[in-house]
Ligand code: HEC
């Protein structure tokens with residue numbers, strides 16, 4: 038009896054511990070799509086539940102608050118897909134640009150909402166990005182010209198004014214690169230067409246794929262790629278520690 042109870046209890050405990058990290062993302066929030074349900078109707082339903090209170094009942098119409106953009110203007114399905122996959126939306130903060138967080142929806146729900154909003158605002162195009170089709174050297178050149186000023190050549194990110202932070206791109210997925218280049222969120226410019234055609238985007242994504250958390254960090258440890266704020270803080274802390282040590286050593290010599 039005990040032999041089976043102990044592992045059972047262990048499994049139960051594990052399930053409880055792991056729950057929020059796995060299935061918990063979608064529960065107790067919106068319910069899942071019923072088999073065979075029209076994805077557009079499902080996207081509409083999720084939109085009304087989770088987005089309409091701020092962005093308005095009609096995505097192509099006005100939003101409900103002056104500080105909330107109408108989804109007509111932000112970049113169609115690509116913007117919604119990026120904002121939901123990166124956990125920026127639904128908005129949790131009360132001020133400032135949204136930041137990365139745990140996604141509130143699973144991928145099929147995200148696609149449903151993205152395509153529903155895309156349909157309503159007349160842009161359902163989500164780019165296909167394939168870094169294996171890109172040229173890393175060309176990507177590096179394009180990135181140096183177009184992206185490094187804000188995100189840094191090593192992708193560590195930086196504060197870029199008016200409360201905007203160009204986030205760390207270390208470990209960023211290729212699709213997000215294609216989506217944000219198309220939509221230009223915050224004060225990031227739009228990079229679309231011309232040299233930023235599909236081949237250009239694939240090449241930039243091939244370069245950003247090399248910005249792994251564990252390489253190309255001349256400043257030292259990547260500190261979880263959390264971006265400039267904690268990194269600056271840690272740099273400050275370590276710097277201060279080194280200064281104190283140095284002062285002690287110098288002081289000790291006298
Ligand atoms: C509590 C209010 C609120 C809710 C709920 C909300 N949003 Fe937003 N949304 C905002 C605000 C404020 C901004 C502008 C801030 C920003 O861009 O970071 C925004 C911006 C956006 C953007 C533009 C992102 C960018 O940076 O260009 C998209 C896309 C978006 N929301 C989609 C959604 C979707 C889809 C939902 C529902 C799943 C949703 N939002 C729910 C308040 C909200």
Ligand code: HEC
Pocket residue numbers: 123134135136137180183184185186187188197201202203204205206209213214217218222223224225226228241
């Ligand atoms: C003027 C500064 C600026 C330039 C230049 C710029 N970005 Fe950005 N980028 C930003 C800001 C600010 C954000 C955050 C926007 C937000 O959260 O609403 C951002 C967000 C991103 C994200 C989303 C990261 C995430 O956490 O989801 C990616 C990917 C990205 N940029 C890639 C690029 C690439 C590739 C280029 C060059 C083609 C580039 N950026 C050029 C300022 C910039």
